[in-house]
Amino acid sequence: MKRDELGDLIAFLAVCEERSFTRAAARLGTSQSALSHTVKRLEERMALRLLTRTTRNVVPTEAGEKLAQTLRPALDDIEARLDSLNALRARPAGTIRITASRDAAREILFPKTRELMLEYPDINVEISVDQRFADIVSERFDAGVRLGESVERDMIAVRIGPDLRMLVVGAPDYLDRHGRPERPDDLTGHNCINLRLPTLGGLYAWELGKEDREVNVRVSGQFISNDPDMDIDAALGGLGLCCLPDRHLQPWIDQGKLVPVLEDWCPVFPGYHLYYPSRLQASPAFSLLVNKLRWRG
Numbered sequence: 001m002k003r004d005e006l007g008d009l010i011a012f013l014a015v016c017e018e019r020s021f022t023r024a025a026a027r028l029g030t031s032q033s034a035l036s037h038t039v040k041r042l043e044e045r046m047a048l049r050l051l052t053r054t055t056r057n058v059v060p061t062e063a064g065e066k067l068a069q070t071l072r073p074a075l076d077d078i079e080a081r082l083d084s085l086n087a088l089r090a091r092p093a094g095t096i097r098i099t100a101s102r103d104a105a106r107e108i109l110f111p112k113t114r115e116l117m118l119e120y121p122d123i124n125v126e127i128s129v130d131q132r133f134a135d136i137v138s139e140r141f142d143a144g145v146r147l148g149e150s151v152e153r154d155m156i157a158v159r160i161g162p163d164l165r166m167l168v169v170g171a172p173d174y175l176d177r178h179g180r181p182e183r184p185d186d187l188t189g190h191n192c193i194n195l196r197l198p199t200l201g202g203l204y205a206w207e208l209g210k211e212d213r214e215v216n217v218r219v220s221g222q223f224i225s226n227d228p229d230m231d232i233d234a235a236l237g238g239l240g241l242c243c244l245p246d247r248h249l250q251p252w253i254d255q256g257k258l259v260p261v262l263e264d265w266c267p268v269f270p271g272y273h274l275y276y277p278s279r280l281q282a283s284p285a286f287s288l289l290v291n292k293l294r295w296r297g
Helices: 003-018 021-028 032-046 062-088 102-119 172-178 184-189 228-236 246-254 284-293
Strands: 051-053 058-060 094-100 123-129 143-147 155-159 164-170 206-210 213-217 242-245 259-261 272-277
Touching (some): 003 021, 003 032, 003 058, 003 062, 094 102, 094 284, 102 123, 102 143, 102 284, 123 284, 164 172, 164 246, 184 206, 184 213, 228 246, 246 259
Parallel strands (some): 094 123, 094 143
Antiparallel strands (some): 051 058, 155 272, 164 242
């Protein structure tokens, strides 16, 4: 393969991933017209139409998608091997891209990566805050952060935080007016504050359990929000019961402004884990990050 042919393939993959000649050109540091010419040259050389162009976006054809699927792991492997050469340098270096939810990014990821960057000035970190479950392989992230029970089995998972617990709470005046639920079934008689999930847009089913019994309760009430802090405000305002992670609720519980109920039905579950592909050839910079984040209890 000639050197310019490899460049053409890299340019084509950038267009596929960005779904736009404009964004891909900006990413590669070239002009849109030059990039369009490069892809056209590749199509002519392969005698295949690789991209379908519309007024709004660019979509790979069947042949283009197959080519992209071939190129991604090969180029990722080359990039990983080049990064591994940093081990020969006096100081670890390189860029690490991680996707995480807002809470995980603020509470765990940023404090630790800040320490790492202060210790190693040649290490750069990019944190993409996103509530959805990103595909770290196709979106070219080095790692992601999820709750332990959500990590896919083909990934390496490293525990980076303590176990968590969902708690059901209500304001004292609400409980005085409506009583305390003793069993999950009692929630049907209560005004419950719903949380709309950011991923698929559905409502969170309260995950309760006791001993070997697990119960997912679909609750109803007057108020729904996609923001946990707003749900807490609603509970503080006496609108009903809410169910959220204990770390969000503990300050209000300590002040006596929210009271836990159904505590024996609120089990703990695995906390945040850093996950990454098992085939990833870890660079020295990434290995330092994993060691920095690793939960030691």
